């Protein structure tokens with residue numbers, strides 16, 4: 001399986017790790033430690049040294065209850081980090097945003113994947129990505145971060161997520177984004193109760209059967225806390241377990257905070273699969 005993004009052709013015959021670089025003072029799991037540009041760049045370089053195959057840079061938290069960040073502030077946070085990293089690294093940089101203006105500036109600064117938790121539904125987002133050679137991650141979310149965890153409802157969460165992502169993929173293709181630049185993501189924790197998240201993970205192979213690369217992001221999420229009883233800073237082991245399950249079900253991009261531990265765990269998955 002191949003995924004094209006900018007100048008990169010990713011070989012997804014084995015799972016790879018997307019390392020998270022939050023440039024947000026309110027980041028839910030690292031307390032904004034890497035908010036300053038230099039620290040964020042250093043953190044990104046460290047994640048690559050640990051084996052990350054993609055870096056995901058975000059300037060607006062999407063944790064439940066998070067407030068939106070003004071456009072100018074988001075640009076100020078992420079663009080210098082992307083420029084600083086793009087000059088030094090040979091792995092794709094992904095921009096975690098739903099704002100078309102940030103997508104455009106980030107790609108101009110050196111990003112080659114747009115990671116959109118709203119699946120390019122913001123006006124202008126489809127056209128913005130189509131006008132670039134960037135890849136895109138289309139993620140499912142029910143609602144917006146401020147309210148998405150209040151009362152999420154589904155008849156059949158797996159079928160509804162798959163139908164939504166298929167429809168967004170068709171729309172993206174019609175807008176001019178070729179299929180080899182699209183990955184899909186069920187959006188663990190985005191407008192889903194624990195039971196929804198666990199069912200999506202259990203049946204992830206159904207989403208993978210569409211034939212597009214699937215991204216899974218469960219790192220440190222609240223479903224892991226609900227199952228284990230652990231706070232966010234004690235969810236390493238459960239995050240690794242979730243990453244391994246997702247990869248064994250067919251996910252090819254695993255989005256995590258703890259890169260080295262996940263890379264090692266996924267080496268076992270690859271060795272078993274081969």
Ligand code: 9MG
Pocket residue numbers: 058062096115116117137139185187188215216217218255
């Ligand atoms: C930004 N962000 C937070 N969680 C995420 C997830 O599960 N997937 C993607 N694509 N992005 C996420």
